[in-house]
Amino acid sequence: DTEVTQTPKHLVMGMTNKKSLKCEQHMGHRAMYWYKQKAKKPPELMFVYSYEKLSINESVPSRFSPECPNSSLLNLHLHALQPEDSALYLCASSPSGASGGGGYNEQFFGPGTRLTVL
Amino acid sequence: GENVEQHPSTLSVQEGDSAVIKCTYSDSASNYFPWYKQELGKGPQLIIDIRSNVGEKKDQRIAVTLNKTAKHFSLHITETQPEDSAVYFCAASINNDMRFGAGTRLTVKP
Numbered sequence: 372d373t374e375v376t377q378t379p380k381h382l383v384m385g386m387t388n389k390k391s392l393k394c395e396q397h398m399g400h401r402a403m404y405w406y407k408q409k410a411k412k413p414p415e416l417m418f419v420y421s422y423e424k425l426s427i428n429e430s431v432p433s434r435f436s437p438e439c440p441n442s443s444l445l446n447l448h449l450h451a452l453q454p455e456d457s458a459l460y461l462c463a464s465s466p467s468g469a470s471g472g473g474g475y476n477e478q479f480f481g482p483g484t485r486l487t488v489l
Numbered sequence: 490g491e492n493v494e495q496h497p498s499t500l501s502v503q504e505g506d507s508a509v510i511k512c513t514y515s516d517s518a519s520n521y522f523p524w525y526k527q528e529l530g531k532g533p534q535l536i537i538d539i540r541s542n543v544g545e546k547k548d549q550r551i552a553v554t555l556n557k558t559a560k561h562f563s564l565h566i567t568e569t570q571p572e573d574s575a576v577y578f579c580a581a582s583i584n585n586d587m588r589f590g591a592g593t594r595l596t597v598k599p
Contacts (some may be wrong), residue, residue: 375532402585413578413589414533427586461532465585476521476585480532 375481377462383487386452392484394445394462402426403445404478405437406461414461414480420445452488459483491516493581495590503598508566510593512579515560519581522555522562527576527592536577537564569597 375396384390394403402421406414419427420439434456436448445462461483465476492515502508514522520541525533539546539553539562546553552565566573574597579590 404585411592413592415589416587419585421585476582477523477535477538478587479535480525482530482532 375462375464375479377460377481377484379484380482381485381487383489384449384452385489386454388452389448389450391449392447392460392462392486394447394481395443396464396479397443398464398466398479399442400464400466400479401442402465402467402476403439404463404465405435405445405447406463406480408459408461408483410458418447449486452486454488457486457488459485491519491581491583491586491588493579493588493590495579495593497593498591499594499596501596501598502569504569504571506569508564508569508573508595508597510564510577510579510595512562512564512581512590513560514562514581514588516581516583517557517560518583521582521587522553523580523582523587524551524553524564525578525580525589527578533578566595569595571597571599573597 378393405417408414417431418437423439434451438446462481463478465478495512523538526536527533537551539555550567555562576592576594578592580587
C-alpha cells in the first residue's frame with residue numbers, strides 16, 4: 372500500500388456540528404501532517420505529528436483538534452467551525468520524524484477532504 | 490519563519506517547448522526543496538525534489554537546480570505535453586516544517 376487515504380471526500384456541516392476527518396497510511400511513515408488549502412492558494416501547514424506526538428501546531432484555532440491514535444491514523448476533529456473554514460483539508464505523511472532522515476523528508480499527500488461550512 | 494516566493498504565477502507554453510518556474514526562499518537553514526504538481530480536484534503529487542547538498546537533479550523531462558548562495562531553486566520541464574498542464578508548487582523545508590510558494594498555473598497548448 373503506497374498511498375495516503377482520506378475520508379470523507381466531501382463534507383458539509385453546520386456551524387454547530389461536530390465532525391471528524393480521517394487519514395490513514397500503511398507505508399510505515401512516522402510523521403503525519405494536516406494542511407488547509409483555500410481555492411487558488413498553496414497548502415498551509417496546520418499540525419505535524421512525529422512518532423505519534425504533536426510536534427508542530429501552527430497556532431490553529433482550538434475548534435480544530437488533531438488526534439493521532441497510532442502511527443497509521445490521523446484524525447482532525449471539527450467543532451463550531453466558521454464559514455471561512457471551508458477549504459480542502461489535506462493529510463500527508465513522510466518516512467521519518469523530525470529528528471530522522473537528516474531533515475530530508477519527502478511528504479506524500481492524500482486526495483483531501485473538501486469541507487463546506489454553512 | 491520561512492518565506493517562499495514563486496514566479497511566474499501563470500505560464501502558457503506551446504506543446505514541445507520548455508517551461509521554467511523559479512522560487513526563492515528566505516531561511517538559509519532550509520535543506521530540502523520539493524516540487525509538487527496539483528491537478529484539479531486532487532492532492533499535490535511530489536514530482537521531484539532536491540537536497541541542500543546537491544546542485545542539480547534530473548528525472549527524464551524534469552530537472553531542478555539549486556543555488557544555495559542566492560537561495561534560488563528552479564524547475565525545468567522540457568518537451569512539454571498537454572498532460573503537464575496543472576498547478577505547480579515549490580516548497581522549502583526544515584525538518585518537517587514545509588512552506589509552499591504561491592503556485593504556478595502551467596498551461597500547455599497542443
